[in-house]
Amino acid sequence: GAGVSQSPSNKVTEKGKDVELRCDPISGHTALYWYRQSLGQGLEFLIYFQGNSAPDKSGLPSDRFSAERTGGSVSTLTIQRTQQEDSAVYLCASSYLAGSSYEQYFGPGTRLTVT
Amino acid sequence: AQSVTQLDSHVSVSEGTPVLLRCNYSSSYSPSLFWYVQHPNKGLQLLLKYTSAATLVKGINGFEAEFKKSETSFHLTKPSAHMSDAAEYFCVVSDRSQFYFGTGTSLTVIP
Numbered sequence: 548g549a550g551v552s553q554s555p556s557n558k559v560t561e562k563g564k565d566v567e568l569r570c571d572p573i574s575g576h577t578a579l580y581w582y583r584q585s586l587g588q589g590l591e592f593l594i595y596f597q598g599n600s601a602p603d604k605s606g607l608p609s610d611r612f613s614a615e616r617t618g619g620s621v622s623t624l625t626i627q628r629t630q631q632e633d634s635a636v637y638l639c640a641s642s643y644l645a646g647s648s649y650e651q652y653f654g655p656g657t658r659l660t661v662t
Numbered sequence: 663a664q665s666v667t668q669l670d671s672h673v674s675v676s677e678g679t680p681v682l683l684r685c686n687y688s689s690s691y692s693p694s695l696f697w698y699v700q701h702p703n704k705g706l707q708l709l710l711k712y713t714s715a716a717t718l719v720k721g722i723n724g725f726e727a728e729f730k731k732s733e734t735s736f737h738l739t740k741p742s743a744h745m746s747d748a749a750e751y752f753c754v755v756s757d758r759s760q761f762y763f764g765t766g767t768s769l770t771v772i773p
Contacts, residue, residue, distance in 0.1 A: 578759040589752065589765040597759050638706070642759055648694035648713040649759045653706040 549573065551654035553639050559660045560629055568624045568657045572641030578649065579622050581614055582638040584656070590638065596622065629661045664689045664755045666736075668764035676772045681725075681740040683767045685753030688734065695736045696754040696761075697727055706752065712736060723747070743771045 552571045560566050572579050581593040592606035596616045607613070611629075616622040626633055636658050642651040669684040687693060697709040710721025717729045723746075727738045736753060748771045753764040 580761070582763075590763045592763070595760060603760070640706075640761075642761075644759075646713060648711065649756055649761075650708065650711065651696075651754075651756075651761055652708070653698075655705045 551639055551641050551652055553637075553654040553657050555657060556655065557658045557660075559662060562631060562661055563628055565625065565627045566629055566659065568626075568637050568639075568659070570622045570624070570639030570641075570654060572620060572622070572639070573643070573652060574620075576641035576643045576652075577619075578642040578651075579616055580640040580642070580651070581622070581624050582640070583635045584638060585635045593624070593637075626659075629659075631661050634659055634661045664693065664757045664760075664762045666695075666753045666755050666762060666764040668751075668753050668767050670767050671765065672768045672770070674770040674772060675743045677745055678742050681738070681743045681747065681769065683738040683751050683753075683769065685736045685738065685764060686734050687736060687753070687755045689755055689757075694756045695727075695729065696756065697721065697725070697736075697738050698752045698754060700750045700752065700766075702749070709738070709751075743769075745771050745773060747771055 554569045577598050579596045582590040594614045595603040611627045614624045636656040638656045639654045640651045642649040665688045667686045695712040698706045700706045710719045712719045712729045725740050750766045
């Protein structure tokens with residue numbers, strides 16, 4: 548079946564502009580996650596949605612970052628007034644309960660470059 | 663609280679020699695543990711997972727990991743490294759549907 552998809556795959560934007568990144572999770576997966584990965588670095592957790600619960604926004608680095616998940620499926624990560632330090636690969640993942648534990652599957656990422 | 667510590671940021675091995683990537687975890691209860699691999703400019707792929715069944719877990723591409731509760735460790739091993747194993751490896755602990763990533767270990771394989 549289809550995996551997690553993200554669009555666009557690459558985005559170049561000017562400093563100060565707003566950007567929207569999209570994530571389509573695997574159908575039936577209840578949880579959705581956004582991470583950021585800067586060049587040569589590990590994963591930085593941003594936000595996490597689980598079912599109808601309030602999202603865990605504890606990883607969002609500033610109030611310029613926001614995310615929503617519509618209808619329990621597609622999610623959009625919005626970065627307002629982009630800065631050069633926002634340049635990174637933004638990864639989306641979704642998960643489902645496989646037996647006794649959740650399994651997480653990642654999309655290919657969106658590479659954001661802020662000039 | 664859950665967390666993982668990957669003890670080596672970089673490991674270098676010769677092709678054909680064993681691989682050992684170390685991971686220690688902290689968890690308030692019986693954890694679920696995972697290893698993911700990320701090849702250059704690629705997405706993250708699940709290598710293997712431990713979920714309180716057998717303590718020795720076999721994954722893809724000949725990798726294994728052993729859960730040792732007494733040592734709070736979940737080290738990743740492979741008997742013989744291949745050039746295609748060169749990648750970034752992440753150890754992960756989960757708390758139900760929330761996941762906590764280590765900082766990653768970069769594996770270099772020398773021909």
